[in-house]
Amino acid sequence: MKISSFAKAVVAGLAAGATAAATAVQDGVFTTGETVTTVLAVLGALGITYAVPNRPAEGDRATPGRGL
Numbered sequence: 001m002k003i004s005s006f007a008k009a010v011v012a013g014l015a016a017g018a019t020a021a022a023t024a025v026q027d028g029v030f031t032t033g034e035t036v037t038t039v040l041a042v043l044g045a046l047g048i049t050y051a052v053p054n055r056p057a058e059g060d061r062a063t064p065g066r067g068l
Helices: 005-027 032-051
Strands: none
Touching: 005 032
């Protein structure tokens, strides 16, 4: 199954944003600082995840002496 770098980044951004937002609304109020934190979490996850390349597909990834 091949997943594009963009799709991988979007999923990571959504997960990071949802986590930050869920933590932020625990007290029932979404402050400016919490908004900034949520936005930075989304942007950070998008950028970092998009920048890391997908591992190329190989026939046998468990070849002795090559590691994973």
